[in-house]
Amino acid sequence: MRNFDLLEPKTVTEACRMLDDGEDVRPVSGGTALLILVKQGLLRPRTLVNLKKLEGANAITRDEAGAVRIEAMATIHQVETSPVVREHLPVLAAACHQVANIRIRHLATIGGNLAHGDHQSDPPGVLVALDAEVELSGTRGTRAMKLADFLLGTYETALEPGEMVTAVTVPPVRGRLVSDYLKFTTGSSEERPCAGITALVRLEGDRPVEARLAVGAVAARPLLLCETDPTEGALPRMAERASEEIDPIPDLRGSAEYKRHLVRVLGRRALAAAWKEACP
Amino acid sequence: MRHLITATVNGRERELSVKSSQTLLDVLRDDLRLKGTHEGCSVGVCGSCTVLVDGKPVSSCLMLASNAEGRDVLTIESLARDGNLDPVQQAFLDRQAFQCGFCTPGMIMAVKGLLNENPKPDEAEVRDYLSGNICRCGTYVEVMAAIEDLTAKPQ
Numbered sequence A: 001m002r003n004f005d006l007l008e009p010k011t012v013t014e015a016c017r018m019l020d021d022g023e024d025v026r027p028v029s030g031g032t033a034l035l036i037l038v039k040q041g042l043l044r045p046r047t048l049v050n051l052k053k054l055e056g057a058n059a060i061t062r063d064e065a066g067a068v069r070i071e072a073m074a075t076i077h078q079v080e081t082s083p084v085v086r087e088h089l090p091v092l093a094a095a096c097h098q099v100a101n102i103r104i105r106h107l108a109t110i111g112g113n114l115a116h117g118d119h120q121s122d123p124p125g126v127l128v129a130l131d132a133e134v135e136l137s138g139t140r141g142t143r144a145m146k147l148a149d150f151l152l153g154t155y156e157t158a159l160e161p162g163e164m165v166t167a168v169t170v171p172p173v174r175g176r177l178v179s180d181y182l183k184f185t186t187g188s189s190e191e192r193p194c195a196g197i198t199a200l201v202r203l204e205g206d207r208p209v210e211a212r213l214a215v216g217a218v219a220a221r222p223l224l225l226c227e228t229d230p231t232e233g234a235l236p237r238m239a240e241r242a243s244e245e246i247d248p249i250p251d252l253r254g255s256a257e258y259k260r261h262l263v264r265v266l267g268r269r270a271l272a273a274a275w276k277e278a279c280p
Numbered sequence B: 001m002r003h004l005i006t007a008t009v010n011g012r013e014r015e016l017s018v019k020s021s022q023t024l025l026d027v028l029r030d031d032l033r034l035k036g037t038h039e040g041c042s043v044g045v046c047g048s049c050t051v052l053v054d055g056k057p058v059s060s061c062l063m064l065a066s067n068a069e070g071r072d073v074l075t076i077e078s079l080a081r082d083g084n085l086d087p088v089q090q091a092f093l094d095r096q097a098f099q100c101g102f103c104t105p106g107m108i109m110a111v112k113g114l115l116n117e118n119p120k121p122d123e124a125e126v127r128d129y130l131s132g133n134i135c136r137c138g139t140y141v142e143v144m145a146a147i148e149d150l151t152a153k154p155q
């Protein structure tokens, strides 16, 4: 692989100072996206800042109010197997289980996944459906923003130079969430998603008060549709609307028309599955 | 830039001086001359470079060598002891679960990872876990048979 220098900070403050040093300095976490770009000659960084050795940067916790906080360096496998995530955000565990293959999930981090900004990913759509926020740290301090605002487009995020993602948080859920994640690939089973569909039904008592449909991997950014006081009959219309509103990126995995069709069919299926479980 | 790290490789503690841009695979093959770990795709897809780090399978082609600091690395060379094959190796041999053998070290290390995590996986779990290990000779049926032999035996 092309040469670069690897700096190895122990604290976030130190890392941010190292990152704030010009154009060809970049953070590296799992390296599963970045090292491929370096190997292919698409990136030629002079210096990489290794975030893997930051202390305590991979915890997954839930506070008293019910907010779940995942530190950026948690691997996709840690997210998928975390008892907190499995119990409280099973749809995120399910989506993470479907990322890549077991070897990559042991290396890849959730922070790297979101910061990479590749639209053909599983976690971003699910996390947008869950109203997740990212925490960004830089030399000028820490800020938080909605993941939906952080993801600007393919390989484009709101990260400023010298900034890094330090955590992703999911706010407390009011009532009970029933959810379904459907991943569709056109190649082998562990391929990047052609479409990743999240359906959520939120219940207060036994009453469905909100339905959500998030479409990931199809367009440059995830699309989120929400409907309050949903009825079963309104769900197909939601999937229909998603397929009309989405702006698919045509590629090897399918044409825009094909992807629109997928969104309609899978959207309907995911919503129906969540509804059936929510209101049996 | 170089980094001085300490890692356990196949049971032996090693002090290694690794380059910033070296992957674990580079260090295993080029510096430690452990040629059993193969480089197929170099981009995380094929699984022929699979080794265990702290008991878990990773693509050594995408792991920076410096991150092996303090970790326990196992390659295919660690399995046979005193001329006796590991049960997974023996099962692969019994079932002829390879042809050219290029994918085999990675396939066997992935199976070791699976059985570490889950000694009694069902067929769906095996398929899911190994879905990222690719065999161009198409020995999947024999690999499944070898694993069935291993998991059917009382342990």
Ligand SMILES: Cc1cc2nc3c(=O)[nH]c(=O)nc-3n(C[C@H](O)[C@H](O)[C@H](O)COP(=O)(O)OP(=O)(O)OC[C@H]3O[C@@H](n4cnc5c(N)ncnc54)[C@H](O)[C@@H]3O)c2cc1C
Binding pocket: A026, A027, A028, A029, A030, A031, A032, A033, A034, A035, A051, A072, A076, A098, A099, A100, A101, A104, A107, A108, A109, A110, A111, A112, A113, A114, A115, A116, A120, A121, A122, A123, A159, A163, A164, A165, A166, A190, A191, A192, A193, B043, B044, B045
């Ligand atoms: C074979 C293969 C199959 C895959 N299949 C899937 C799939 O099915 N679904 C899916 O969702 N993804 C898939 N991926 C992508 C994978 O999920 C990402 O490569 C991974 O999540 C990136 O995380 P990382 O820690 O390895 O990031 P890195 O490679 O370390 O970094 C990625 C980018 O983010 C930056 N960065 C890293 N960490 C931070 C941080 N904390 N703050 C700011 N910037 C940061 C880096 O500078 C770089 O630009 C696949 C990858 C491979 C190799």
Ligand code: FES
Binding pocket: B038, B039, B040, B041, B042, B043, B044, B045, B046, B047, B048, B049, B050, B059, B060, B061, B062
């Ligand atoms: S060589 Fe590492 S996965 Fe193919």
Ligand code: FES
Binding pocket: B097, B098, B099, B100, B101, B102, B103, B104, B134, B135, B136, B137, B138, B139
């Ligand atoms: S035995 Fe030839 S690639 Fe698997």
